Structure formats: structure tokens, C-alpha cells
Amino acid sequence: xxxxxxxxxxxxxxxxxxxxxxxxxxxxxxxxxxxxxxxxxxxxxxxxxxxxxxxxxxxxxxxxxxxxxxxxxxxxxxxxxxxxxxxxxxxxxxxxxxxxxxxxxxxxxxxxxxxxxxxxxxxxxxxxxxxxxxxxxxxxxxxxxxxxxxxxxxxxxxxxxxxxxxxxxxxxxxxxxxxxxxxxxxxxxxxxxxxxxx
Amino acid sequence: xxxxxxxxxxxxxxxxxxxxxxxxxxxxxxxxxxxxxxxxxxxxxxxxxxxxxxxxxxxxxxxxxxxxxxxxxxxxxxxxxxxxxxxxxxxxxxxxxxxxxxxxxxxxxxxxxxxxxxxxxxxxxxxxxxxxxxxxxxxxxxxxxxxxxxxxxxxxxxxxxxxxxxxxxxxxxxxxxxxxxxxxxxxxxxxxxxxxxxxxxx
Numbered sequence: 001x002x003x004x005x006x007x008x009x010x011x012x013x014x015x016x017x018x019x020x021x022x023x024x025x026x027x028x029x030x031x032x033x034x035x036x037x038x039x040x041x042x043x044x045x046x047x048x049x050x051x052x053x054x055x056x057x058x059x060x061x062x063x064x065x066x067x068x069x070x071x072x073x074x075x076x077x078x079x080x081x082x083x084x085x086x087x088x089x090x091x092x093x094x095x096x097x098x099x100x101x102x103x104x105x106x107x108x109x110x111x112x113x114x115x116x117x118x119x120x121x122x123x124x125x126x127x128x129x130x131x132x133x134x135x136x137x138x139x140x141x142x143x144x145x146x147x148x149x150x151x152x153x154x155x156x157x158x159x160x161x162x163x164x165x166x167x168x169x170x171x172x173x174x175x176x177x178x179x180x181x182x183x184x185x186x187x188x189x190x191x192x193x194x195x196x197x198x
Numbered sequence: 199x200x201x202x203x204x205x206x207x208x209x210x211x212x213x214x215x216x217x218x219x220x221x222x223x224x225x226x227x228x229x230x231x232x233x234x235x236x237x238x239x240x241x242x243x244x245x246x247x248x249x250x251x252x253x254x255x256x257x258x259x260x261x262x263x264x265x266x267x268x269x270x271x272x273x274x275x276x277x278x279x280x281x282x283x284x285x286x287x288x289x290x291x292x293x294x295x296x297x298x299x300x301x302x303x304x305x306x307x308x309x310x311x312x313x314x315x316x317x318x319x320x321x322x323x324x325x326x327x328x329x330x331x332x333x334x335x336x337x338x339x340x341x342x343x344x345x346x347x348x349x350x351x352x353x354x355x356x357x358x359x360x361x362x363x364x365x366x367x368x369x370x371x372x373x374x375x376x377x378x379x380x381x382x383x384x385x386x387x388x389x390x391x392x393x394x395x396x397x398x399x400x
Contacts, residue, residue: 014358069362077362102361125383126363132356173391182345183367187357189394190387 003140004029007049008038008066012077017129021066021100023139028149029114040082045079049082053092060095060118064148069101072108085109089116096151100144102126105196119156125194128187136184139172139187146198158197165195201389202334205245205328206233207240207269208256214290224327228386237264244273244280249393251277252330254323257286257295267295270302281305281330281339283323296376338388339374346371 008022009015022039029036038052053061065074065082073084082091084110094117104110105122114120127144131134147165155161169192176185200210204224211217212235234240237259244253252311253273257266262269264272270282280382284299287310311319346352352367359365363380371382 013362013364014360017358062213068362070361099362102359121313126380127360129358129360131358132351132354134339170394173394183357183370186384186387186391189391190383193387193390 004034004036004062004064006036006038006066007074007082009068010150011078012068014068014129014131015077016142017131017137018066020137021144024141025064025145025148028145029152032152034152045080046083046087050087050089050091060093062096062131063094063098064096064114065099065101065104066144067099069099069104069109071103071110074099074101074104074109074153081170083109085112085123089113092116095119096148097121098148098151099123100127105198110196110198111184119151119158119161120196120198122196123191123194124196125190127191129195130184130187136181139176139184140188140191143169143172143191161164162195162197165197169195201250201386201393202229202331203244203249203251204229204231204232204254205240205244205251206254207235207237207259207266208233208246208254209235209258209260209262210256211235223324229331231240237262237266237269241269241272245276250334250389251284252281252327252334254283254285254327257284258290267302270304274302274374278303281333283308283326283330285310285319285323305333335385336384339371342374342388343371 006022006025008018010019026036041051053063067082067180068075068077073081075081089112094113096119097113097117098119098121100123102123103125105120105124110120110122110124129140146168147161150161150164155164169188173185173188173192176182176188206220211220211233217233220233221231232243234243241264244251255269259265266284266286270284273282282304283306284304285308306329308319308322308326323330325326346367349367355364355366357365357367357370365380370381370384374385375381
């Protein structure tokens with residue numbers, strides 16, 4: 001995995017979560033000597049997003065989003081869209097498209113992206129995070145990043161990725177239940193059931 | 199996997215068109231309908247599942263050893279809370295039968311309509327099933343309410359969606375009770391979690 005573009009939203013109520021999720025993934029990728037080509041933060045509209053994605057070589061990009069979203073776009077806290085289904089993405093060559101935003105796997109955006117990416121990961125519903133306690137927040141981050149970490153480790157078979165991701169979520173859900181964190185377990189269950197890998 | 203099994207056991211359900219109509223009426227994202235025209239297979243199916251189930255049971259099963267009351271009693275040996283809707287034709291039921299049904303906690307009793315009045319029977323059946331679904335939902339809401347009230351952090355904002363919603367546990371409970379989209383989604387996840395836990399246990 002040579003080119004990784006991490007786009008995340010670092011303003012608003014969830015900024016700590018998104019930054020931590022980004023850093024968690026960044027540390028992991030650096031430990032594998034993977035190169036982060038670009039790191040898009042706030043105030044990145046779709047034009048600058050495209051510019052950031054233009055690379056010199058012919059190699060495909062791995063796009064990873066930790067941000068807000070809906071079924072048509074991925075956006076920041078101020079509703080500035082990084083990416084939407086109407087954008088011309090023909091100049092971008094995508095290997096992996098990985099979004100932990102809400103509803104990326106629900107509608108028009110998904111339909112557009114899966115046609116031009118080798119692996120697509122997204123949630124088809126609202127994605128929840130529990131932020132009251134750092135340990136709980138960390139579990140949600142590990143779950144959000146689990147599948148992309150597996151891909152970075154070389155697991156690219158989609159069926160296997162689904163099984164591994166499902167099992168990882170189940171293990172975390174069990175841990176929550178053991179600690180009587182039932183609502184947290186339910187929300188993680190909700191996220192697990194919303195995952196789509198194509 | 200859908201969250202609630204709606205099971206019909208009725209000797210008249212040997213007609214594929216009728217089964218198709220029932221499934222068309224009740225099957226949705228939430229409910230999975232199953233039809234049996236033989237009492238033993240219907241009973242085995244109900245007993246084999248741990249997930250929330252509603253049973254619509256014909257009292258008189260032709261060509262079956264097990265009649266509706268026996269099926270009901272066998273179910274009640276292990277499953278006390280399944281809502282059971284009994285259907286029976288005119289003159290099929292004695293006072294003794296009726297006492298047995300009440301003692302075994304049936305939720306509704308529907309008289310099968312005479313020819314030409316089937317619509318009334320259908321309406322009655324739909325209404326009963328709807329109330330039974332509501333009662334299952336209510337059990338979940340009550341358990342959730344009990345749990346949330348035990349949590350000291352219940353009023354603190356701790357649940358955030360990546361679409362911008364900020365919710366405390368108490369507010370989530372309100373969403374469930376008021377059947378908002380968030381509440382309905384949350385309730386579905388409770389069922390999914392329960393089913394996974396039970397499957398693992400088994």
C-alpha cells in the first residue's frame with residue numbers, strides 16, 4: 001500500500017474522536033513503513049480534495065475518511081464537502097475507498113465509488129460513537145480502523161475481511177457486555193450490522 | 199436475519215397462494231413469517247427458536263395428533279412469554295377448552311368467520327398481531343428503561359452520531375419510547391444483539 005490519503009474532520013464535537021482515529025491509523029501505518037501521501041484536514045472543499053488526490057505516478061490511491069457524511073457526500077463539520085456523488089472522479093485512480101462516515105455505503109456515493117475502486121468499505125446507516133470515556137472511545141476507534149489495518153497487513157480477500165471484521169466487532173461487543181456497558185454494546189452492534197465491504 | 203418470527207400453524211395453510219398472501223402482508227424488514235399446516239412441525243419450529251416469536255394457532259388441526267391446546271401447553275412448558283393468538287371456528291370450543299386457553303395465557307382469541315365474512319376475521323387477526331408486536335416492543339423498552347435508570351451517566355451526552363446528533367442515554371430511551379427513526383434503529387440493534395448472544399450460547 002504505497003499511497004494513502006487520510007482525510008479527516010478536525011473541528012466540531014467529534015474532532016477529538018476523528019483526530020484520535022486518524023492518529024491511531026497513522027501510527028499503525030507508519031509502523032508498517034507505509035507512506036502517507038497527503039493529510040487533508042479542515043476547510044478542504046471538493047476542488048482542493050481533487051488537487052490533493054492528483055499524483056504524479058500511475059499508482060492507485062487508497063482513500064481513507066474519518067469524517068461526517070451522508071448517502072451523497074463526505075463532509076466536514078461545517079458542511080463543506082470533501083467528496084460528493086456528482087464530482088468527476090475520473091482523474092483519480094482508487095485502489096481502496098474506506099469511509100467511517102455515516103451512510104457512505106447507502107446510496108448514490110457508494111454506487112459511484114464501487115465502480116472505480118478495488119475495495120470499498122463503508123457504513124450503510126448512521127455510525128455511532130460513544131465518547132463519555134476514553135477506553136470506550138478507543139474501542140470504537142479500533143473498530144472503525146480494524147478493517148483498513150487488516151488490508152494494510154495484506155488481507156485483501158473481501159470474504160475474509162468480512163469474517164475478520166465481524167469477529168473483531170463481536171469480541172468488543174462481548175467485552176462491553178461483560179462490563180455491563182449494554183448501550184455501548186448495542187451501538188457497536190448497530191455499527192457492525194451497517195458495515196458493507198465490496 | 200429479521201427480528202421477530204410470526205408463526206402461523208393452521209391446517210388450512212396447505213395452499214401456496216394463501217401462504218404467499220400472508221407473507222406479502224406481514225413480511226418486512228422486522229418480521230419473518232413462517233406458515234405450517236402440520237402441528238408437529240409448527241411446534242418444533244417454535245420451540246427451536248430463541249428469538250421473539252408471535253404464534254397464530256388454529257385450535258382444531260385436522261389430521262393431526264396434536265391439537266391447538268396441546269401445542270399451546272407444550273409451548274408454555276418452556277416459553278412463557280410468547281404471545282399466542284388462537285383461532286377457532288364456531289362450535290369448536292367448549293367451556294373446558296376455554297378455561298384451558300386462559301390458564302395457558304393466550305393473548306387473543308379470534309373466531310373464524312363464516313363464509314363471506316373473511317374480511318372481518320382478517321381485520322381481527324391483523325389487529326391482534328399488531329398489539330402482540332407492540333407488547334414485545336414494550337418489554338424491550340421496559341428492560342432498557344430499567345438499565346438506563348441504573349446508569350449514573352444517563353443524562354450526560356455521550357452518544358454521538360457521525361451525522362451530527364448528540365444524545366444522552368435518557369434521550370435515547372425517549373427516542374425508543376417515541377418510536378423515532380433513531381429509536382427504531384436502536385431497538386432493532388437490541389434484537390440483533392440478543393439473537394447473536396443467544397446463538398452463541400446455544
